[in-house]
Amino acid sequence: MGPDPRLKWVVTLMVVTQMVASYLVKDLPWKWVFFWAYAFGGCINHSMTLAIHDISHNVAFGHRTTRWNRLFGMFANLPVGVPYATSFKKYHVDHHRFLAGDGLDVDVPTAFEGHFFCSPGRKLLWLVLQPVFYVLRPLCVNPKPFSAMEVLNIGVQLAYDLLVYWLCGAKAVIYMVAGSVLAMGLHPLSGHFIAEHYMYAQGYDTASYYGPLNWITFNVGYHMEHHDFPSIPGSRLPQVKKIAPEYYENLPFHNSWVRVLWDFVFKEALGPFARVKRKYKAL
Template structure:
């Protein structure tokens, strides 16, 4: 059930514990729904139709070697730029073309590792994530994991899914200049926003991430003769990776609602294929009765996640296959294309993006898409990584049940592995 913000919203669901309803606000323009997030339903349908997809789950050995190569690449670039001015064209071009692409790759390596998809050992995955974090310049891998896994378990749930913009953000940046500012500095929004929503427990992994990162930064500066340029290069690379960079388009492309864009651009693969066929083929296809072209998605909830199947997936761990990833988080990046081919009847009818550059361009310039274009839920979901009820901050958290009564410790490691 989809409702507009001005309509009445139920505060409880049958069989659930009492929950605080959202405050009514005519200024709230998010897309509110009371349906279950679609990925669980589609996952069950795909497994029923293609039980062999479960064999695709498990670690990908290639990941650790790619992480090692990219970390070495970034350290090498940082060292070679030790005597180069930050404002020189050589420094800036290298930071944008190589550095930002490499650090975006490392961001997404950490994303992959957060699902335990590099090693079978959870601790080995934690340590690899800390290692992948080194060229990023600031410690974040340990903090990212519980927030990201909660995003999977609580997709769209206000107060739990920290990928969602707050109403305050959407209101203040609802303009051409506002959206440009958001896209330019979105890395800061994704870094700071979670701290105002809720705080997961601080663990020994967080300490290791923190100490290891600053020890690396100090050693790098000392090794380069006391020059701060290498550290500036890494930090600049991280900023540009989450700014107006082609690969940064995935942040917006994954879950923002683009269906209102009147110029198109998010057509399903099947529709794109029809556009490239001769008119005679299209006309003959149009004459097929609807009863004969049954879609396996007809009985499932509408999509709120968008995939992208372009070339930039080659440097971003196939994060563009985002519907596939949310449906099966335990399938590593190398096997997501195989999942897509096996279950293509489930994925080809879904809207998908043609270009991440187009996504950024359209998000900024098109008045029909903005930070309000997100699907939100007032109920459901679970906090991953422990925590206590009422631990949320920033206003929205009071509207969601952060931890269910019988699951106060968040997800267990076995649940995370079974995703």
């Protein structure tokens, strides 16, 4: 257990990389801005969202310094372009505490999503629109009041976006935001959204992935391990599987996130409704 002392340096390097990339694209034609946003910046930004996921579990500075974790999450949020790190923390707690809880876990698609996005074409559109639903779903399913830290997150992010616009122009800002939106939609890395909690194997609402994309996603593929031990940094989750192989080696797992996306679109049994839903007693 305990914090990961390397995480803050890895995240800082990623933020600096995106700062440099934002400067380098400022004079490119628009088609190349979007190309690099999808192929390069989007990969970094998607990886950064998973760093923010790790930070939300206080693994950057430890549980005794939660404020430093929240502030560092805002720093990691900068190249994403849209303020969300603090709000993510607020709702992600419920995802772990009330996994698949009806009206509590906003990771579970709404009834509208399940009914409407039911054909291959519509499921493909749903994958493209995933970032939109991840933003809107909490407001519809389980709205919560804004906190002072969320206001600070918004202020810091807007100040950074305006600074990038002033120094590098609109293309740099679009590069950041487009990379985040594109890489969280129809992108190989976004396969983890579907792989984590959709029932590809009946009776299992959580599954892991042990492939090479874990190298750039802070081992989010070790998802069963993560839900068993959410306070362990992603960098140490492979050790969990190694220490206790008898608990994980005979469970269903995914070989490819790209295959996950393909099957999700074209298999009739899969879709937004292919989720376990649980009822929890009112607190």
